[in-house]
Amino acid sequence: MEAYYIIGLAGSILVTIAYVPQTLKTVLTKHTKDLSLAWLLILAVGLFMYSAYGIWISSIPVIFSSGFGFILVFILLIYKLRYG
Amino acid sequence: MEAYYIIGLAGSILVTIAYVPQTLKTVLTKHTKDLSLAWLLILAVGLFMYSAYGIWISSIPVIFSSGFGFILVFILLIYKLRYG
Numbered sequence: 419m420e421a422y423y424i425i426g427l428a429g430s431i432l433v434t435i436a437y438v439p440q441t442l443k444t445v446l447t448k449h450t451k452d453l454s455l456a457w458l459l460i461l462a463v464g465l466f467m468y469s470a471y472g473i474w475i476s477s478i479p480v481i482f483s484s485g486f487g488f489i490l491v492f493i494l495l496i497y498k499l500r501y502g
Numbered sequence: 503m504e505a506y507y508i509i510g511l512a513g514s515i516l517v518t519i520a521y522v523p524q525t526l527k528t529v530l531t532k533h534t535k536d537l538s539l540a541w542l543l544i545l546a547v548g549l550f551m552y553s554a555y556g557i558w559i560s561s562i563p564v565i566f567s568s569g570f571g572f573i574l575v576f577i578l579l580i581y582k583l584r585y586g
Binding site: 422423425426428431432433434436437439440442447449450452453454456457458461463464466467468469470472474484 | 506507509510512513514515516517518519520521522523524526527528531533534535536537538540541542544545547548549550551552553554555556558559568
């Protein structure tokens, strides 16, 4: 496995797990005032489309990262809509 | 161009531009209390590594999306560190 491949893989894993602390913070505090609704809406639609693409091309890394990201962003979106 | 490819491409573009409204909101309001520092730190490192990977494999879409995302997240990170 080449070094650049490991860097790319580690980067994509970090980008995905980065949403865990944000989701935890939002769920625990229920404070969503500083979060942009447009950001969450566009991100949710984008990750949903990206997940569909991953299923289509049968790419487990794409399905896993975008599917996991979608679930977290969807939770954030629900909190944003619920708590403003 | 196949339909699934267009969906994947559109999804990745949406995921990238999603950060524009969040960055605008943060820059305009200077309110960062509800943003998770861990989220921004992990995301910045992940996008930086992903950008390096894109340069390595000479992929313009990867360089553009992760590089653009990195710049926006870096701005958010600076505001978070500055305004808490």
